[in-house]
Amino acid sequence: MSPERPPVGERFRREMSGGRRGRGDAGLTVPPAEFTSYYGRPILKPPVWTWEIAAYLFTGGLAAGSSLLAAGGQLTDRPAVRRAGRVAALAAITASAGLLVKDLGRPERFHHMLRVAKPTSPMSVGSWILAGYGSAAGVAAIAEAAPLLPERGPLRLARRALPPLGRAAGLAAALTAPALGTYTAVLLADTAVPSWHEAYPHLPLVFGGSALASGAAVGLIAVPPAQAGPARRMAVAGAALELYGAHQVETRLGLLGEPYRTGRAGRLLRAGRTLTAAGVAGAVLAGRNRTVAALSGAALLAASLATRFGVFHAGVVSARDPRYTVLPQRERLARRRAAEAPDG
Amino acid sequence: MAEAHPVGFQWVMEARKRGAKVFHVDPRFTRTSASADVYLPIRAGTDIALLGGVINYILTNELDFREYVLAYTNAATIVSEDFVDAEDAEGLFSGFDPATGSYVQDSWQYAGHERDSGSGHTATARETAAGLRHESHGAPIAGQVERDETLQHPRCVYQILKRHFARYTPEMVQRVCGLPPEKFLELARAWTQNSGRERTGCLIYSVGWTQHSVGVQYIRTGAIIQLLLGNVGRPGGGVLALRGHASIQGSTDIPTLFNLLPGYLPMPHHAQHPTFDDWVNAIRHPGQKGFWGNARAYAASLLKAYWGEAATPDNDFCYGYLPRLTGDHGTYQQVLDMIDGKIRGYFLLGQNPAVGSAHGRAQRLGMANLEWLVVRDLFMIESATFWQRGPEVATGEIVPQECRTEVFFLPAASHVEKEGTFTQTQRLLQWREKAVDPPGDARSELWFFYHLGRRLREKLAGSPLPRDRALLDLAWDYPTHGPHDEPDAEAVLREINGYDIATGRPLAGFAEARDDGTTAVGCWIYAGVYADGVNQAARRRPGGEQDWVAAEWGWAWPANRRMLYNRASADPQGRPWSDRKRYVWWDESAGRWTGHDVPDFEVTKAPSYRPPPGASGPAALAGDDPFVMQADGKGWLYAPSGVLDGPLPTHYEPAESPVRNPLYGQQGNPTRKTYRHPVNSVNPSPPQEHSQVFPYVFTVSRLTEHHTAGGMSRTVAPLAELQPEMFVEVSPELATLAGLNHLGWAHLVSARAVIEAKVLVTDRLVPLRVDGRVIHQLWLPYHFGFEGLVTGDSANDLFGITLDPNVLIQESKIGTCDVRPGRRPTGAALGELVDDYRRRAGVTPGAVPPAVTPGVPIGPPGSGGDGEGNG
Amino acid sequence: MVDAQGRPGGPATPAAPPPGDPAAGAGWVDAPPRMGFFTDTSVCIGCKACEVACKEWNGVPTSGLDLLGMSYDNTGALTANSWRHVAFVEQPRPAGHRGGSEPTEAPASGATEFLGMPAAGPPGRTGTAEGRSDFRWLMMSDVCKHCTQAGCLDVCPTGALFRTEFGTVVVQEDICNGCGYCVSACPYGVIDRRVDDGRVWKCTLCYDRIGAGLTPACAQACPTESIQYGPLDELRERAAARVATLHERGTPEARLYGHDPHDGVGGDGAFFLLLDEPEVYGLPPDPQVTTRDLPKMWQRAGVAALAMAAGAVVAFLGGRR
């Protein structure tokens, strides 16, 4: 017996508070069939992931966006942009690693992630991406420290070798960044969580856009407005992708879009949208003002954070209420049976 | 059965797979109901009305298995013309003695045997729970009787039976039990259609039948049906008792019971059995048929096993050493005596009366008023900690600093830490091997009692007192082994089996027991378990390597016979009734009985054998008398003797019932055993006033997940979590009526106690419409107490003490109560609540409702009897 | 609509191992026959011997002491601490699911019905013994399904979850690092993380026992053979025969669940005979392994990644300096 463990019923009652005697979604084209659940209990296990994973969705995206920003700066010779991007990327990816390890049930076994390489597991793929990207982003960021190294002595060589290494690493990071920024959408979608899984065509856009926007935000905040033109444009592009994707998620999933529109997830996603709009507007209209630019950047970061948490919570809600499991599956069954019927 | 004996239930499921139809009768829909074909919700305490309805259905439609009934039962026997049936006297049979509340049975006898029956007045029989003796054999009566083979004689058993149950119609069953007639008829039809030459049906019961003030008669009613349908002594038939403890059968065979000695020999009574001869002659009826006729050999051999060399024919085998009964010394009498300060010391051996016995408060108050208490158990049970943590400590009725009881808790060895035999529910003895040593101070009972006896004898050595002779002369030298000097269980089993004293050869069977002091037999019905010096109970030939009777797995008493009275599986001529129901039959060419089982018959006695005039004992059994332990060789539809509350079962309402008996003026069993003691109150029942103060019926039983008083399940984590809290099941209608909420609290009140429980509202309980009224029934598990991993109030606290007259088993399957939402009061307020209910119900503590319902005429008790109860 | 890419369940995607022989698809050469459970709920008596026998053998800790009020179910669900779970469903009516065409006394709303739960009122509906004569008490011992296409196994990043030579799906307690991915990937809600341990746990089909030719603890204990263990092919035949028998004997509602190799998970290694719709027992009506859509997910992610890269390129090249 372990007294510190909450009694089993506590757990269920908590989970059941998500479920309720609700009506079916009015937006459904077919009236929902009545069904009997098992005491309103969830059929699925709600994700055991906690806030760390939602936060990682943000930091991973931030890292990816930042690396793209840095590479752009590197290639278009905007050192401030490059520097900000590289540093932000390293910070974000370090935070990501910390969050991921912290969320493990057995953190000391984090290295088991590289025990196998499984294409069927987005988390395995992600781990290898993370390993590759992380090394590159790390080297790129460290290269920014080259000017600080002494011009004489044993570190002299490093001072000289780092910038080209950093350039290569920066490009490598940028090449893997889009994968890092979007694989997390697959990570969520490749589950039995109804609202995540059904959103798989759209979630990558949301996450990619959000990553881009948060990278742009780094530029808005850390780069003098004179060099921040690309960041502003990146913000627009990211926001567009994100808002389009989110719109699809909320409107194309039928009943399973409901968790994205209601409750905490709905509030977070609405807040994300508002902040995105505000951030983009600020950046585009008054981005040459350093303060406004920084505020816009902050808004975009907050928007990305809110969006990630919103998506995360929507999935949890959909897993907790048996309606979201049963009704779409019943409809799928009905369609299949209709298709199999002799008269077609 | 699925609920309390799941592994046994596999055989019911097996039968269902082969097309058997299963009916389940229970006040509440259980796991058994869920697996049955038909479920019949019944008002608790009305089974005799239901079964009586089936008897009426059989007799009215002449659906009995006539050939079987005529040959093997006493249907044709003529009963005394003095007999007056309960049907003709408002529910009382002839011979009722209001002074003792018991019957004089002379008028119940077979015609011509009214005076020599030897049964007579039953007041003493009731006090000594004499009915228990008949577990192995019938009551003593004369063997030769008058018969009418046409069954037309108005006083033949068949006609009496028919008249007795004539009013138990489907409509009456509905009025009494609350069962719709079509459901009843479905049962009656299926039962009768599934019986006869080609088919058999079986009847299974458990303490849902025994724990009633009319419990023995429930089983009698079932037995009458099975005899009428030819379902006794045949494969797939029978009246099967599911017992609830690993060796509860064994503890009756080798009794730790006040009124019995091993093998169902009665404990002697001071007035009835002053001498050895008186005792033996009272056990068997002179001139009776059957094997019980050899009782003298069993008795003498037991005393030889007890007192060894000191027991000689000259001193009546130390018969004088046996303590004598003077009346009721049963467990409930003991508890009341404890409260009254009459008992000094109490041993509890793997039993937890503070939770498991009726009227828990009385149990705990009794234990708090001892000088010393020895508790031997695996766990710290409620009966060991009542002085510290019991509910009476909370109410201030027991104050630890003022409670004088000295308590010894001695840890016991578990079933894997000792070797020995259990006797399971079908009389099968199975030997257990020891797996490990018991931990710490834990010891077996064998160790404890052997060494306690050794020490007592050491302390008394040289004592000149006559009272100490029985201890000092006791044969008490068992070999021991191991570091703790554990007695050798196999040596004890050998003594139980019995042996020839001169040679030490273990007896092969009870037929070898002698009454001349040359054999010692610890329990005659177990003779043969150590035949050939081999522990037959340890046999474990795999079931898959044997036929379906599996005679080489363990050992069943008597004589390794797996089915009793199996001579009845063949027709009077010894041929199987049908090919698909063949079991034991007469092999003409070999001149012996043969079959799948050990024949329950003298193996070379031909079906055509007829006893010479004047024969007695086994020799008096004819070749077609299959009931070899019955005094007339017949199955008893009508019991002229041996059952104290009537020769035929009769529906009486439980001691506490919200319903007036629809069948008779007599409300309850007139012979039920009651106790006038201030601690014991009985809720009023109609026609008494104020019965509506306790408007609901409650019943208790087991859950699959727990065991009895919880000592072996509430202490075990993987079981405790499966049913983690005390609860009460109520129907949605009652929940609405009483304002109860699902998973909310409720408390239940009787004239004895108030307990609380969580509410489970469930459709598995239904209100029943009975005689124009709606009766609500509640159900509670009785497993909970205040110790262990999971705790709760004890359901048995609600019950009072009223007993069945035959075996002194308490009525703890039904009582009346009130139920209220919310938790019960605590402290002094708790007692006040119960007091208030008693006041409103007009209950005076210690007062007992009249045995005979006012207005019911009482005929003359008749003559005879032992007279003792008349004083 | 709900499933924009909705398609009738067809054969497994080519990338998946051949149905029915998952062990061979997982690198086992000369694997023994695939072993599984057939749980026949029509003979389940709800005794919970399976729950206890499993715990005793596998050393599974208790789930906690809490009266749930879900009939006699006080463990609630399959969890890390209950690898067998007996569901109890008290039904005052014969069937749980009603199509729109059937006449029904119940309101036709999309309501989640709380059996026996403290909801708007007590669950009684009819009020008399007669009205409840069609009462049923369903019991069902649930367990990990050991899917042919197991989502948990597919997504496990450490290889802690693996396919054994018997075709079963087992968590290796020495490998699992508690990432929790499998928990969300299971379409049945089976696998679960143990709170004070951090790793995930579920039925192993007694991998240690069956390796030695023994029967899994739950099946060995089951008093009524509700839980049957054996080669999956044999079990499927037995189950089909049992359904036919039940249909003959007037139980038309008997149906198999998880037996079909062409269902969304390629068939279950542990399948069931049910007497009502799956969701009544807390089972999903049409589970699909999530990785079935994985190729399309990567495709969409690729598109998004390209869009992302393009966005960045445009941002830097598309504007004035």
Place this chain on the structure above:
Amino acid sequence: MGLRDVLLGWPVYRQLTGADPLGRGAAAQSARSAALTPRTEAADRVARSVCPYCAVGCGQRVFVSGNQVTQIEGDPDSPISRGRLCPKGSASKSLVTSPLRQTTVRYRRPYGTEWEDLDLDTALDMIADRILAARAETWEDVDAEGRPLNRTLGISSLGGATLDNEENYLIKKLFTAMGALQIENQARI
């Protein structure tokens, strides 16, 4: 363990070189999993026993390592139970190995408020003394009419239905010899 062994033991290497390229089966199996055997196979001995709960009498096999019960399960040979057990029978190992079991003598003196420890031998001796005292104080030789009684009503006992026949036999024999007849068990209840 050399680098070579580490590499060979690395599932990714096995994925690349073996029949399980996706790392879902053979390649992912750990050394521990590969070496698993049921603990019953390692038992020193197996005692054939009978379930201690109800009276169906199901066969049990008790597996022992050292002096420790490691598993109790149904005995497939039993024609009664065919290897099956109910939840209670299945919990037998937890019953006999329960940490809640009392394994030492506990003593509560008259008017005491707490349990105390007591030596088993002393306890046995004290109980014997109390029996003799109770017997002496409550002994009845004869009834009012001089007929023998030979008994004490000062001592009671309850229990036996969970005990062995051999134990019940000794209990009844000893109590009867000491003149104590108020002996009862669950069969009365």
